[in-house]
Amino acid sequence: MVFDLHRFLQGEKPPANVPFTADSSRRDFGGVQVPSPAECNFSAQLAAEGAALALAVKAVAEGVCARCLGPVRRCFDFTCEYLVRPRELADPDFELPLDENGCLDVEELAYQELYLAIPRVLLCSPDCPGLCAVCGQRKDACTCAPTTDAAPADARLNVLKKLLGQDPKEVH
């Protein structure tokens, strides 16, 4: 969906309030997927200083827990608000995805905001104990004697260690 912000700021378009879906199933979220289209709503109103925009995004992200590698499903439901002043349309550093005609790519904006909202490291629960280095089960499910290492093992590092057949400290 594209919104002509240039014409809107010139008073040539009525206020908008548009529900839409944004399919990000093929986009990169750093190891996390958003398999179903995000449910979004875009609105635009003229304010004294410019265009008052709001973008609501509702999506479900799926990935694996960084400690135990178990599946993680996380719901995101947030609204971003922007105030765009007319002179900002010509600013090359303007942060919203605009084309050269001042049209806003609203779907791209939904993807960008979702990308920022989804943490790079997902945990199945904030206190996930991680995997036991001896038996490979979750530490709270295994019966091994407690080990002396204080830091919780990062499951991804263990996978890397197995793949490379060396200590993760030597990996640069």
Ligand SMILES: [Zn+2]
């Ligand atoms: Zn976990």
Ligand SMILES: [Zn+2]
């Ligand atoms: Zn164990």
